[in-house]
Amino acid sequence: MAAALLLLSAQGAGEDTGSLSYPADGLGVRSVEGRQVIVLASGNGSPQSAAHSSRTFDVQSFETASRRKHVVTFQGRTYRASTPLEGPWSLVVFDTNRRKFASLLPSIRVELEGGVDLNAIAKALDATEVTVFDSLGFAYVDLPDGLHPADAVDRVHNLNGQPRAAMRLRRPRVQWR
């Protein structure tokens, strides 16, 4: 079902500074591995349609019967993509550095520092699995369906001690050589 676009008013620092941050619909602009990405709505937990405009970009996301469509206008060019309505492939961002859509993994990386309480994090996120890499100083926390990694990162930041967490971008496919 095609839904009407809900246009939100432009506001926040991103409007004038070009720093891209926008606060409106809960996801916004984040930094992932040194790249600024616009986090796009996914099926679960997102409104059927959402949009945001600023002086540097314009984003529209809306559902059809079977897909979620994303239209990003950035620096005068328009980019389009669609994703499944739900599941791991529904998680998508627009990478403003590379001007490409990129896929997120349905998990986050949590730093093991300052006595971080992984149990509390797992509980707060209703995590399906936590994989700890002591020697590397982080843990992967697998997220349940419906919890967007951007939201999960926010929830972790709001816990006691403000643990550090980051979204994970899907990597290029591995080939045997």
Add this chain to the structure above:
Amino acid sequence: MEVRPVADLRECAGFILAVGALCSLVACGGDPESPTPLPPPPKVTVTLATPESTTLQESENPRLRLTVELDPSAYGAVTVGLNFGGSAERDSDYDVSSDTIEFAVGAASGSVEIDVYRDFDEEGDETIEVSLGSLTGNAESGEPSSVTLTLADGEAAVIRKGPEDDGEEQDIGPTLLPLAFALVDDPEYAVVALVLPQFPGGSTESQMLVGQWSTDSGFASDVHTIATYEITPSDDPFEQAFGNLRAFRLPVGELAPSEHYFVRAYLGSEPPATGPGVEAPNLFYDGFATDAEGRVAVRCKPGGRDTSAGGGDPLFAHQWHLDNTGQSAFADRGGAPGADLGMTDAIAAGRNGAGVKLAVVDTGLEICHPDLAANTRAGGSFNFGFARTPGAARHDPFNFSLLGDHGSSVAGIAAAAASNGTGGRGVAPEVTLVGFNPASGFSEEDEDPELALPASFLKSLGAGEGADGEPDSASVDIFNMSFGSEAPSENAAEEFVRLLKMGTTRLRGGRGALYVKAAGNGFADCEPTHPFQKELGCVNSNTDPDQNLPWLINVGGFNADDVKSSYSAAGANLWVVGPAGEDGVEAPAMITTDQAGTEAGYSQFPQNRLNSAHSLNRNGDYVSAFGGTSSAAPAVAGVIAVLLGAYPELTWREARHILAASARKIDPGIAEVRAAFNGNPYVAQHAWRTNAADYEFHNWYGFGAVDLDAALAMAAVHVAGSLGELAESDWFAPGGDAALPLSIPDADGAGASAVIEVTGLPETASIEAAVLEITVEHTNAFDLGVSLRSPGEMENVINPPLNSVLEGYRGMQNWRLLSNAFYGENPNGNWTVHVADIAPGDTGSVTGLRLKIYHAEHSQD
């Protein structure tokens, strides 16, 4: 007495040298009472020597030395001017080192260099007319006084570029991408083939996707259709990429015992020719066997081979990479004797890698293979798919596919047992071998395990500590990584960076594990758009996002002729090359272990000459057509195992230092790749160059071919700790006048340059690696070559132009490019970054540059 000026005395001296007795004591004023006027010295005659050939092939980038001769030799200063004319344009078609030649006293000849620029313009043959010009000194022009050089025009070519990746038209057919072949039990026991049809932009016609199974490997009979789908192209990139994912499920509840089953999926209405090793476009093909109970065989079962200690290695004589005698290795011809790992002494001395643990991180490992079993450690390997694969065992990474197990063949190159009466031998035949298969295991609901950097890769590469049924990779000494990926302007994941830092500092009791990685096979992996690309390669090794990290040993491949394997990717990030061979048909490939059995593995492929009909491979346990940098990496990993077996105290940096310092220079005459664009010459790939620390480097070979005997000899005298501690500098950025953005002239070899000053690092610092991070706003990064010149005047191309991974890609975004070419040099001083755009039509500028130096204080060479 006549007082002669100094110049005249010199003339006299010169004259004496030239004509001897004519210069008498009297003539030189020896008798003060009888002054005699000096006769004027005879003029020397100046001529232009005619070169052996006056026709120069522009395509060969010739540099001609043109000689001017004096007769007799100069007895005073002589200067000869040269005039250049003709139809060729100076500074555009050629350049000259000087317009004049100055002759010192006694000189009989001098020369200038004419540097003819190769270009790809269609201009016909041109001429350079050189003639003697003004002369100063006591000289006169003789004959010949001119010479005409003909520049034979080279190949004309324009750089063809595809549309931008968000362009509209691209007329290429669909492709079928195989994603997984696995046994699952959800919701029922089934073998699942997961495929992804893809339609490049512009495709509009739907295609039929057909999945079938058969007990006939050729699908000539007993063919059953599993499902048929109509696949529709989409102009949506995500829909295109993921929307057509399809799984074909073959229920395995009622399979016949001891049978072979094959599955195929193809695009189109007509089935393509199908069979082991038969290549066909848009075909997925694989197979599996059942055991005596009719279950899918997912565990390694020993085949009852007869192996016996002291039984020799029947295939050793054919393994050119261990001792190249010119043997053909079952191909049409042999190679160059001596083109091997240089391990004759090591073999004779019984250096075998005992006590060292090697992990093959790959598609699997046949732990019961007759030539691997002796070296595998019980319980040491790990099957990441065991929980999802009914009947599988946790510590048995058996690959149930019948069409070759990449990991088992990789393993044999490093670790096949010696003197057991079967097959050949590995480079380190007593190394302890473990296998991890991080991309195994599959759930249709999950992401494709090979798409991400899942936890299983980290657990396989040193972060697995063996607790709670997890793999133990933290006890591994050497990791072989015969895998990789390609992506434009992509850097390694943060997790991978941390993994390598941890592994090289904490594992091996703090001496650091060694990570040996295959550089890639993409050198010829494109339809060349321009002659230049054939020389530079299609996919550069630096476009593997993980290979820009200095903790890896990136390994390219050489063949039995002692030159680069035709497919081996070039790159500034290479460390060394190892043997990899060619196709095994026209020229030797690698002989190694294969999945055991005549109806499994690569041995049944038609291009494999060492098939089961051959008396040396009746059981089908070996293959003679294995290749790729996948085989160069384990050869080098085996060399490192032998090195560490003999000298276990070596740190990871000491081991890799020894590999570099003892490497054998191959293909010494390889020419630089250079051409003029807009009349300005541009070097897109250097010949072998010696850096300021006396290390020779080439982007095809790194420091050269690994030489085990030389490495062992060097290790014997290596002073522990002499390389100091590895340090990582801050980022250095351009300053002063080198303000960014820096406009890059279009289609012009002159390019644009920026200087980065590195200061404050120890005066005794030695570079271990340099990483440039570059950001370019550009409409097509395919056009761009990036070079780096050190304060020690070493130049290195860190991204060649026409890198096919960048075709149509807009710019470079904080892209990190690794170079090993500056190893050992002092980093302080001015570094020059040069960016050239050699193709017309797309433009842009450099907007970000940073340089990081990994360095230490080397007290021993």
